[in-house]
Amino acid sequence: MRLSMQTFWERRYQRDLLLALEKRWNDFPTTIRTYLERQLKKGPSFWESEKKKEYVNRRACSILNRLYWLDEHGCRFNFNLNKESKKLRKQAPDWQPKYAAHAASSVESRGGSMERQTEHSSLLSEPPDTILQKAKELSGTDFDGLREKDPFAGLSSERPDLALSALVSNAARNDYPEWAWRTFLYAEARKTDSADFSAQIGSHISEMSDDVICGIISPISEWLLNVSKGLLVSKPELFWHIWKRLITILKSKPQNAPSNILRQNNEPDYATEGLNAPVGKLAQALLNDPAINNLGKKKRLPSFWKIRAEELLHLDGDLHRHALVMFTHSLEWFYARDPRWTRANLISFLDTDADDQKAFWSGFFWNPQVHSKLFEVLKPYLVQLVYDKSVEKQGHLNTLSAILLGYWWNVLPKTGKRFVSNAEMREILLQADENYRVQTLWQAKSFLTGKKADRRNLSTFLTDVWPRHKKAKSPRIFTALCELAFTDTEAFGTLAEIILPLVSKVDKHGFFIYKLEDSKIIDLFPEKVLALLCAVLPDNTSEWPYGIGNVLKRIGEIKPDLLKDTRLLELRKRLGI
Numbered sequence: 070m071r072l073s074m075q076t077f078w079e080r081r082y083q084r085d086l087l088l089a090l091e092k093r094w095n096d097f098p099t100t101i102r103t104y105l106e107r108q109l110k111k112g113p114s115f116w117e118s119e120k121k122k123e124y125v126n127r128r129a130c131s132i133l134n135r136l137y138w139l140d141e142h143g144c145r146f147n148f149n150l151n152k153e154s155k156k157l158r159k160q161a162p163d164w165q166p167k168y169a170a171h172a173a174s175s176v177e178s179r180g181g182s183m184e185r186q187t188e189h190s191s192l193l194s195e196p197p198d199t200i201l202q203k204a205k206e207l208s209g210t211d212f213d214g215l216r217e218k219d220p221f222a223g224l225s226s227e228r229p230d231l232a233l234s235a236l237v238s239n240a241a242r243n244d245y246p247e248w249a250w251r252t253f254l255y256a257e258a259r260k261t262d263s264a265d266f267s268a269q270i271g272s273h274i275s276e277m278s279d280d281v282i283c284g285i286i287s288p289i290s291e292w293l294l295n296v297s298k299g300l301l302v303s304k305p306e307l308f309w310h311i312w313k314r315l316i317t318i319l320k321s322k323p324q325n326a327p328s329n330i331l332r333q334n335n336e337p338d339y340a341t342e343g344l345n346a347p348v349g350k351l352a353q354a355l356l357n358d359p360a361i362n363n364l365g366k367k368k369r370l371p372s373f374w375k376i377r378a379e380e381l382l383h384l385d386g387d388l389h390r391h392a393l394v395m396f397t398h399s400l401e402w403f404y405a406r407d408p409r410w411t412r413a414n415l416i417s418f419l420d421t422d423a424d425d426q427k428a429f430w431s432g433f434f435w436n437p438q439v440h441s442k443l444f445e446v447l448k449p450y451l452v453q454l455v456y457d458k459s460v461e462k463q464g465h466l467n468t469l470s471a472i473l474l475g476y477w478w479n480v481l482p483k484t485g486k487r488f489v490s491n492a493e494m495r496e497i498l499l500q501a502d503e504n505y506r507v508q509t510l511w512q513a514k515s516f517l518t519g520k521k522a523d524r525r526n527l528s529t530f531l532t533d534v535w536p537r538h539k540k541a542k543s544p545r546i547f548t549a550l551c552e553l554a555f556t557d558t559e560a561f562g563t564l565a566e567i568i569l570p571l572v573s574k575v576d577k578h579g580f581f582i583y584k585l586e587d588s589k590i591i592d593l594f595p596e597k598v599l600a601l602l603c604a605v606l607p608d609n610t611s612e613w614p615y616g617i618g619n620v621l622k623r624i625g626e627i628k629p630d631l632l633k634d635t636r637l638l639e640l641r642k643r644l645g646i
Contacts, residue, residue: 187223
């Protein structure tokens with residue numbers, strides 16, 4: 070009785086509350102029961118940002134569930150339950166007494182996956198005009214049994230002709246249940262339908278009103294993508310008719326075509342959003358058009374096709390970004406076939422607002438193919454992207470550093486020039502943050518270990534490009550430089566001499582030293598290994614890596630003269646060996 074209303078109606082406590090009331094109810098004095106009845110009839114309070122209509126329904130359902138559960142378990146009330154429930158059920162017309170049976174069920178989490186049951190034999194004997202009604206009656210979710218019954222899904226897969234007949238029969242009565250059309254159009258079987266059957270479905274879609282299409286625009290666009298290759302060959306006029314209908318709706322009612330992906334923390338992931346958005350599906354379907362296959366070197370993209378692409382790119386808000394991300398995913402393909410159109414209609418978005426730029430790069434880095442001619446166009450934008458802090462958040466930093474280093478790394482054989490000069494690369498590294506510099510060193514390590522590695526390039530990179538400025542020095546940088554040196558046995562001698570003036574004490578992150586125990590580098594360059602260790606080992610010996618004692622012993626074994634070297638003596642003394 071002393072509980073606050075918030076606690077009294079907290080869903081997590083409902084099981085304990087009802088079980089306690091069940092045991093004690095009939096022993097309570099009338100005054101206490103009357104008070105508790107009053108609390109039970111008040112219902113829960115508003116949730117923040119909850120709409121009034123939703124609250125009224127939720128409140129009525131909550132009260133009905135508790136009252137009916139208590140009544141079923143022998144709790145007698147001082148008021149007429151039927152009269153009270155009649156008033157509440159007007160506020161919650163979909164509520165049913167069977168829902169109260171679970172009022173005291175445990176809300177503790179439990180394992181298990183939901184099993185979808187699509188058995189549909191009971192629908193086969195139904196006439197088309199009653200199939201959907203029967204399917205809805207047989208459908209439902211049993212959360213306790215972890216079962217979801219969906220007979221119409223089974224019918225849509227196994228007997229699509231009968232499922233379509235049911236949909237058409239309802240459509241004749243101007244009834245287009247969204248759940249049924251979604252189930253039918255999303256069915257995996259739609260991908261393997263015959264051209265004639267796909268044409269039948271398309272004909273019925275083309276006859277729908279704009280309002281009906283708005284309600285199922287996501288499954289329609291998914292279906293159109295799945296059948297695009299076949300439909301564009303067998304019934305291109307039907308494909309473009311549906312396309313036109315969808316474009317008209319997208320222009321007039323853009324709010325009805327959001328992505329199926331909910332944005333987290335208001336930070337867009339345009340690649341994922343576009344992949345799961347109606348406009349993204351249309352962009353992918355457009356790329357399936359056989360008219361753009363096998364274009365010769367001198368042929369450009371067809372004018373009519375480019376007009377279709379521009380229709381998507383000119384849509385409002387995020388809709389055009391859903392198309393943009395799909396097209397920039399294939400940016401290299403576009404540029405190779407029509408560079409002028411690509412610059413004017415895709416690359417031009419890099420000079421617009423920040424969200425357009427994010428969408429562009431989201432698609433580009435999803436499939437980062439960039440030929441030299443395209444790189445020359447994108448180069449200033451890529452360099453500017455180095456200084457954009459959001460790039461790392463979006464996971465593009467590693468790829469960005471690989472592209473820029475790759476175009477510095479590759480020297481043009483005829484001229485000896487680089488697409489990114491030494492001076493440009495040095496300025497990029499100097500102005501970038503530490504994470505980018507570390508990523509670049511990791512990329513240099515991967516280039517060094519490649520099949521066509523040019524070790525001279527790495528020496529040039531470290532001597533002529535790597536900045537000597539104070540801001541380019543840190544324990545993380547020192548560690549990355551050392552890891553780079555220890556990557557290649559043959560190159561270590563040269564790299565150690567170059568890196569030694571660039572490094573200083575590392576910290577506990579200097580894990581590269583672990584690799585030394587089984588390395589041939591000590592056998593070939595014991596003195597240079599010693600010099601590098603003296604430079605980078607931290608002052609605190611507790612931060613020295615496990616196994617360093619074995620490394621120091623091995624240095625002395627390989628070259629006994631070094632046992633008298635003051636540097637080795639000092640390190641061994643500090644380690645106590």
